[in-house]
Amino acid sequence: NAGVTQTPKFRILKIGQSMTLQCAQDMNHNYMYWYRQDPGMGLKLIYYSVGAGITDKGEVPNGYNVSRSTTEDFPLRLELAAPSQTSVYFCASSYSGSAVSSYEQYFGPGTRLTVT
Amino acid sequence: GQQVMQIPQYQHVQEGEDFTTYCNSSTTLSNIQWYKQRPGGHPVFLIQLVKSGEVKKQKRLTFQFGEAKKNSSLHITATQTTDVGTYFCAGGGADGLTFGKGTHLIIQP
Numbered sequence: 001n002a003g004v005t006q007t008p009k010f011r012i013l014k015i016g017q018s019m020t021l022q023c024a025q026d027m028n029h030n031y032m033y034w035y036r037q038d039p040g041m042g043l044k045l046i047y048y049s050v051g052a053g054i055t056d057k058g059e060v061p062n063g064y065n066v067s068r069s070t071t072e073d074f075p076l077r078l079e080l081a082a083p084s085q086t087s088v089y090f091c092a093s094s095y096s097g098s099a100v101s102s103y104e105q106y107f108g109p110g111t112r113l114t115v116t
Numbered sequence: 117g118q119q120v121m122q123i124p125q126y127q128h129v130q131e132g133e134d135f136t137t138y139c140n141s142s143t144t145l146s147n148i149q150w151y152k153q154r155p156g157g158h159p160v161f162l163i164q165l166v167k168s169g170e171v172k173k174q175k176r177l178t179f180q181f182g183e184a185k186k187n188s189s190l191h192i193t194a195t196q197t198t199d200v201g202t203y204f205c206a207g208g209g210a211d212g213l214t215f216g217k218g219t220h221l222i223i224q225p
Contacts (some may be wrong), residue, residue, distance in 0.1 A: 033212055042120075042204055042215035043159065050210065058212050059117070090158055096210040103147065103209050107158040 001026050004108035006091050012114045013081040021076040021111050023091030031094045032074040033105065034058075034066065036087040043090060049074055050096075081115045088112050118143050120207055122216030130224050135192040137219035139205035146209060148181055148188045153218070154201045162190075162203075195223055 007022045025032065030051045035043040035058075045058030049068040063085060065077040074093075078085060092105040119142040129135050139148065147166045151159040163172055165181035165188060172179045178191045188205055202220045206213040 031210055035215075040217075040220075042122075042217040043206075043213075045212040045214070048212045056211070059214075092159075094210070102164050103149065103213075104161045104164060105149075105159075105213065107160070110158050 003027065004091055004093055004106050006089075006108035006111050008111060009109065010112045012116065013078075015081060015083065015115060017081050018077070018079050019081070019113075021078070021089055021091075021113075023074045023076065023108060024072050025074075025091075025093040025106070025108075026072065027093060027095070027106065028071065029093035029095045029106070030071065031096050032068065033092045033094075034064070034074070034076045035090045035092065036060065036085075037090060037110075038087050046076065046089075078113075083115050086113060086115045118207060118214045120205060120214050120216040122205055122219055124219055125217065126220045126222065128222045128224060129195050131197060132194050135195050135199070135221055137190050137203050137205075137221075139188045139190075139216050141186045141207050144185050145207040146185075147207070148185075149206045149213065150179060150188075150190055151204045151206060151215075152201050153204065157201075159204060192221075195221070197223055197225060199223060 004025045033048045034046040047066040049055045089111045091108040094105045149164045150162040153159045170181040176193045202218040204218045206215045
């Protein structure tokens with residue numbers, strides 16, 4: 001298993017440009033998440049999904065959009081990039097079911113985004 | 117909304133010394149998780165605590181969950197250079213985690 005994969009690893013955007021951060025997992029997890037981590041800080045939840053076709057906002061959703069058309073993929077879209085979106089973006093997944101009591105999350109390697 | 121605070125922000129220790137990081141939540145937690153992030157890396161799950169007063173050990177690491185389920189701690193005995201990184205506590209469930217800002221552990225050989 002590759003686990004959680006993210007592309008690209010690095011990206012520099014100009015203000016106003018758009019891009020999609022890709023995330024995929026091969027663990028058949030139903031829950032997926034996007035977090036951002038600013039330098040020296042903790043992670044903040046942007047969006048999450050409990051399954052294909054279902055998404056919901058986290059703590060900091062403004063300026064982002066997501067979709068979940070399959071169990072495996074959970075892309076994050078940035079529209080009209082701003083310098084405040086310079087950050088490291090982590091995708092994560094977890095398996096949750098009635099028989100599962102652990103909310104352990106598996107993280108991808110991250111995408112380092114700079115907006116100038 | 118829920119807030120999770122961690123102290124200290126940075127901790128310098130000599131190799132072989134002990135290390136402790138503390139986590140406090142503004143609300144009662146159903147569970148608390150701990151993650152480790154190496155410099156330039158991604159968070160890696162260490163453990164989840166669920167029960168009031170729970171204590172779990174992993175080799176040199178001891179994790180505690182407070183009786184009121186609002187605080188937690190991670191203690192590392194006799195630190196090694198491999199322990200370098202940032203330790204995060206996080207509360208939440210299937211709808212996502214609220215992370216503390218982390219404690220950066222710096223070890224001087």
